[in-house]
Amino acid sequence: MKRLFSGIQPSGTIHIGNYFGAISNWIKLLGKYDCIFCIVDYHAITIPYDKDMMQQRIFEAAVDNISAGLDPEKCKIFVQSHVPEHTELAWILSCFSRMGELSRMTQFKQKSEQHKAHANCGLYTYPVLQTADIAIYKGEVVPVGEDQVQHIELAREIVRNFNTAFGDILPEPAELLSPTPRIMGLDGDNKMSKSMNNHISLTETDEELWKKLAPAKTDTNRQRLKDPGDPAKCNMFSYHKLVSSDDELKQVTEGCTTAGIGCFDCKKILCKNFSELIRPIRDKKEKLMKDRDYVLNVLNDGAESCRKIAKETMNEVKKAMGL
């Protein structure tokens, strides 16, 4: 089986964008690949964070992912900082990363602008550490959302530079996009993100869900109930496509384009369907949050088996480099 690797930051409760852009795809690939999933705490410290919250965030990221369907029996789940070889290889790969390429990265430009007073080298070399995450396990397949494609393209280049110098040691990783690789936020203008107040988390109660959906932007041409709308211009319709049945999609398309139903009723159907997706995940999370030992054991076992693979790769890399 080919090896698959992906990562997620412990920077807040996971949301519908993470789920449909990445996690739902991860679940489908369990059993088809040798899967490793990593909670990337070293990436999360590249922007200001609350140290007293970190352990809780890491724990919650593990719980969120297991609740959403990552079965620890079918994959390894671990915390990045528990396997020191990630940063060791990152240093080596930084010597094969071009500064010009790193400064072209969209995420670097956005985040260094957003956190101007805190723009640091970690933010700049973030994609190098991401490359090391994958390469230390000789990962070949990397399922991510669209926002990460640029980083995986750069990972291929860094690995290629390394291999050109020292032989074909590290495989060039390929991204694997989900059918829905870019989910927009509730504002309709930006991608859904943990750091922006535009997300639907995977643990919303029905009341919280409705509170978020009710005021959310729809087709702006639809000012009054009798104005027909265009689903192609409505962010809510893009959400319907994620969770509603074919019949419901037909019903809301007809209703919207003929002004047969209003946005309120359309959102009610959406709310019901999101609620059906979220409820079992929320219930499982509630149980797992109380089962600390189980979750910590999963992370410990994951780190233990990952350390073995990481050590082997590091030995091979150092030998090839004359170190």
Ligand code: AMP
């Ligand atoms: P992050 O929360 O930034 O660590 O992202 C974890 C995974 O979710 C990555 O594979 C991202 O590409 C994916 N992801 C995050 N936000 C979105 C979004 N709005 N749409 C699609 N995928 C996303």
Ligand code: TRP
């Ligand atoms: N940068 C990714 C994100 O923000 C997380 C990540 C870190 C990752 N290392 C990775 C994803 C390796 C895939 C492979 O979403």
